[in-house]
Amino acid sequence: xxxxxxxxxxxxxxxxxxxxxxxxxxxxxxxxxxxxxxxxxxxxxxxxxxxxxxxxxxxxxxxxxxxxxxxxxxxxxxxxxxxxxxxxxxxxxxxxxxxxxxxxxxxxxxxxxxxxxxxxxxxxxxxxxxxxxxxxxxxxxxxxxxxxxx
Numbered sequence: 001x002x003x004x005x006x007x008x009x010x011x012x013x014x015x016x017x018x019x020x021x022x023x024x025x026x027x028x029x030x031x032x033x034x035x036x037x038x039x040x041x042x043x044x045x046x047x048x049x050x051x052x053x054x055x056x057x058x059x060x061x062x063x064x065x066x067x068x069x070x071x072x073x074x075x076x077x078x079x080x081x082x083x084x085x086x087x088x089x090x091x092x093x094x095x096x097x098x099x100x101x102x103x104x105x106x107x108x109x110x111x112x113x114x115x116x117x118x119x120x121x122x123x124x125x126x127x128x129x130x131x132x133x134x135x136x137x138x139x140x141x142x143x144x145x146x147x148x149x150x
Contacts, residue, residue, distance in 0.1 A: 002028045003029055003042050003043065003045060004045055008030060011047055014089055014092075015034075015095075015099065017092070018034045018099060018103075019034075020034070020035060021033070028043070029042055029043040029044075030042040034103060037103055037106040038050070039102045039103050039106040041067065041081050047083070047089070048067045048081035048082060048083050049081060049082060049084055049099065049101075050080060050081055050103075050105045050109070051082045052105040052108055052109060054104070054105065054108075055102070056082075058098070059082040062085055064082050064083055064085065065083075066078045066079060066081060066082050067079045067082070080105075084098060
């Protein structure tokens with residue numbers, strides 16, 4: 001079931017403290033971005049926040065399960081997004097804490113990907129010089145953005 005416009009507006013209103021907030025529709029759901037960080041998804045009128053090893057215990061303590069989807073070939077994939085507990089959406093102060101943790105998880109994931117790409121060795125030597133330099137510049141830019149965001 002696709003995400004309703006009403007629920008998208010509800011999410012935007014609930015997360016208004018995290019401007020600039022952008023919601024992009026995709027694959028029947030929506031992705032939620034704050035300052036370029038992809039930190040949440042909306043599927044079937046339910047909000048899921050980004051999770052990593054640091055904030056996963058908050059969700060597991062409440063017996064919440066990660067978002068999963070099944071490919072056309074029948075394989076099931078688990079994503080690092082967990083549904084937000086209902087009581088969290090109702091309390092702006094608690095919501096702020098949970099969203100901050102999700103933003104931090106998204107930033108850590110982005111930084112890890114940037115450094116993984118910088119350290120990889122492309123196959124073609126001519127592309128390697130250009131690619132590594134471009135990726136290093138991007139990684140340094142991401143680190144500057146993180147410092148500005150905090």
